[in-house]
Amino acid sequence: MKIRELYRLPPDKQRDLNYLIRLEWWNLAFRISIVSILALVLGNSQAMKVAWLEDMLSLIPPIAFLLAVRFRKRPPNQTYPYGYQRATIIAFLCTATALSAMGLFLLGDSLLKLVQQEHPSIGAITLFGETIWMGWLMVGVLIYSVIPPVIIGHLQTKAAAKVHEKTVFADGKRSKADWMTGLAAIVGVLGVGAGFWWADAVAAAIIALDVTKDGITNLKEAIGDLLDRRPHFTSQDKPEHLEEALEAELCAMPWVAAASVRLREEGPIFSGEAFVTPHSNDDLARHLKQASRHLNNYDWRIYEVVVTAWPNEEHSLSPANANPT
């Protein structure tokens, strides 16, 4: 059996990844602190409940990423000859499913509260001998809950784009936008204090809608990866035209008459096949191996491109790829 070699990041990218891992540990620590503090002041507010559950869900992406990174280090073996790179996609799919399901549930729950015209009670709390309205405390905690995610979110998206870590990039994008859900919850709590019973449930529904939207966007992305969609770079919606670049590389080799390439994503990295029509069969095996090595070193994101030779008549190449002799 031919088992793949272990994928190794170039040293500078490995440094970037190590930084990202450290960042995710910080992210996790802040998220846990937010969830614990919010839990203390939940009260009866639906908006607070939804904001809290959203923050609970936001624990999953860093945990999933940190687990996946650990898992990915294992070398490919007899049982898993293709290696463990796709562990990240599994983590991504889990996160997206949890987000979508929870978002829909919370949306239904909030709309039900709206239909039932439930009047939220936000009680009082005694702090240092003074009894104050709990709403003030909730607002304070909500303000705390949005500041670290916004800062970490900015760092995350930058660092994740460098090493093409989609899960973290998506999480960072969510964190950057997190202040809006925090603001919605604050408006909801203050609205209840001002005597508008619906403010709380409406704010909760808006947050739930946002969670659902994020979930579905990520779900699409994860399914795309699992269906071997052509690679998209982290920060872009359009496909990366890496295939064309590789075809040009192959066509530039003197022994190649025509070439075509297809790629797929395996977590943060790309693999695929190249089909080459040679001018002659001289030294073909060696040429193929060299071509494969060349392509694998062309870009750090490329894990393994297998190069195979195809006879001319069977090669349905576009004219652009033809290399006339």
Add this chain to the structure above:
Amino acid sequence: MQSKDSFIQFVFSHKRPSILIVFAVLVLAGCRYPVNIERPIADMHGGELNIGLSENPPWVINTDQGPAGLEVEIVRALAEKMNATINWHWGSEGNLLAALSQYQLDLVIGGLTQDSNVSALAAPTKAYYQSHYSVGVPEGISLPSNLEGVEVAVPVINHIAHALKKEGAIPRPTPDLGTHNEAVTNPSWWLHAHNYQIGDWEIATDHHVMALPKGENAWMLAVQRHLNSYPDIEQRLQHLEAGR
């Protein structure tokens, strides 16, 4: 992302004046924050308070001279502070809570404790007092070293028999508690009132609350502040129990 961008635009550029007005209203309202959703708190000050009460000594006692008991005293003091008159409405706990949920009452009392029945229909206050159940013996008898196999008298109707069995004791439902020379499980204020020596077992704890209509957040703040500053609840309970 587009919807979020348009939201930001909405907040920061398009509707700036209206957002400022909203904040101004909130700041002005801040002086009287929070407000009630159904009945304005200004209505209650100097007005009438509709209080539902169900008998449950020593918290609420029905006497010939009208309602008495710890919670009745607490509510009377609150009404006095607010310059309000009280309309008392006797009823069963279930009926009173249902009426409360329809905003026919302002408050329900009757020795209510934190449980899901109350919070389903009403907004309970935070616990203003905790009754700690322990085992005590009359003076002259020594406390058992442990409860394993010890017979302990409990009220005929009680909710602590299970907890007592877990400690290994044998609960014996007894009418006329406190008239025999035997170990008794009851709240510490009861044991103190009957001059019992109290062991350091914690059999159970009741968290005492009052029930308010949901969403009446200004009223809740007023009641909670009053409860938190109400003095000497334990002594008052002992006094009420001893006087029975």
